[in-house]
Amino acid sequence: MPDASSPALIIDGLVKDVGPVPALDGRMKRVISGLSLTAEFGQVTVLLGLNGAGKTTTLECAQGLQKRQGGKISLLGVDPEMADAALRARVGVMLQDGGLPPALRPIPLLRHVAGMYQDPWPVDELVQLLDIESFASTSIRRLSGGQKQRVALAAALVGRPEMVFLDEPSAGLDPQSRQLVFELIRKLRSDGLAVVLTTHLLDDAQRLADYVYILDDGRTVAEGTVPELLKAADHNSSTRTLTFDATPGLTPTLRDELRLVETRPGSYTVSGPLQSSDLADLAGWWATHQVMPTSINLASRSLEDVFLDIANIAALERAQK
Numbered sequence: 278m279p280d281a282s283s284p285a286l287i288i289d290g291l292v293k294d295v296g297p298v299p300a301l302d303g304r305m306k307r308v309i310s311g312l313s314l315t316a317e318f319g320q321v322t323v324l325l326g327l328n329g330a331g332k333t334t335t336l337e338c339a340q341g342l343q344k345r346q347g348g349k350i351s352l353l354g355v356d357p358e359m360a361d362a363a364l365r366a367r368v369g370v371m372l373q374d375g376g377l378p379p380a381l382r383p384i385p386l387l388r389h390v391a392g393m394y395q396d397p398w399p400v401d402e403l404v405q406l407l408d409i410e411s412f413a414s415t416s417i418r419r420l421s422g423g424q425k426q427r428v429a430l431a432a433a434l435v436g437r438p439e440m441v442f443l444d445e446p447s448a449g450l451d452p453q454s455r456q457l458v459f460e461l462i463r464k465l466r467s468d469g470l471a472v473v474l475t476t477h478l479l480d481d482a483q484r485l486a487d488y489v490y491i492l493d494d495g496r497t498v499a500e501g502t503v504p505e506l507l508k509a510a511d512h513n514s515s516t517r518t519l520t521f522d523a524t525p526g527l528t529p530t531l532r533d534e535l536r537l538v539e540t541r542p543g544s545y546t547v548s549g550p551l552q553s554s555d556l557a558d559l560a561g562w563w564a565t566h567q568v569m570p571t572s573i574n575l576a577s578r579s580l581e582d583v584f585l586d587i588a589n590i591a592a593l594e595r596a597q598k
């Protein structure tokens with residue numbers, strides 16, 4: 278295993294231009310503007326961002342697949358633009374479009390890839406972990422999107438890499454396959470690998486991430502562990518949502534800072550900086566008016582709420598520039 282005392286990946290002030298772009302009269306377009314991030318061994322680092330935020334470009338620069346215009350990158354201690362076969366063998370990559378040979382069947386493909394490494398992950402074990410056996414006799418061309426994803430993940434891991442880049446590994450997976458992939462990612466983490474992944478599924482990020490970077494317009498606009506991001510958002514907007522079902526049209530009186538809406542007859546939503554004393558006030562009001570709610574639910578903010586807040590603020594700031 279690698280030296281886990283220094284990060285697996287360090288990106289410092291990455292700048293990336295693409296083009297020439299016809300819509301810009303053939304000029305280049307800056308899509309990454311000074312982005313920095315770090316990925317540690319034994320952790321799952323998640324990149325979040327709206328479409329076009331720069332996640333794939335960042336990962337491709339980190340892997341040395343695209344040349345950068347500025348900044349420094351250290352991938353397992355080496356500049357990825359100088360990567361040789363030895364470095365590539367230490368890094369597993371699962372791309373969004375898979376890039377698998379369409380005519381092959383999954384297991385021969387994995388055995389072929391395994392043959393390129395001195396000490397590969399036993400193919401049978403990977404096949405079992407990702408439940409590839411059930412579609413093993415089908416050529417890759419005819420596999421469903423989710424089945425291809427699982428083969429692509431197995432192919433990224435068969436060389437026993439020290440770090441893996443997974444671009445949207447859970448996209449298009451059914452709930453059962455998603456669970457298999459999650460368990461495997463958790464195993465990679467506990468085996469000490471550095472896992473860097475992108476996803477649009479905030480629920481997945483919340484369940485898997487040790488550290489999250491939120492990208493917008495080629496920059497990092499927020500970072501932290503999931504609890505840190507949730508806590509910071511609580512300070513900023515402190516929105517928790519209480520919903521309850523009770524007597525239609527009988528609207529409780531609450532503090533001015535709280536917003537109460539009867540979303541449909543008898544269904545109420547309270548949002549705002551809810552405190553425990555508000556719950557006591559509400560219960561008192563119900564007691565006074567002899568109301569017994571039929572359901573009550575207090576939801577804490579999810580990573581999705583935080584992400585949308587941050588993305589909206591970033592978009593507003595861009596519009597004001």
Ligand SMILES: Nc1ncnc2c1ncn2[C@@H]1O[C@H](COP(=O)(O)OP(=O)(O)OP(=O)(O)O)[C@@H](O)[C@H]1O
Pocket residue numbers: 295296298306308326327328329330331332333334335
């Ligand atoms: N060759 C290119 N020419 C013009 N624009 C490009 C080129 N490559 C990337 N871009 C632009 O760079 C930006 C970042 O793209 P990138 O694919 O990295 O985003 P992303 O965050 O991965 O998006 P998604 O979530 O949709 O996969 C986008 O605005 C994209 O249109």
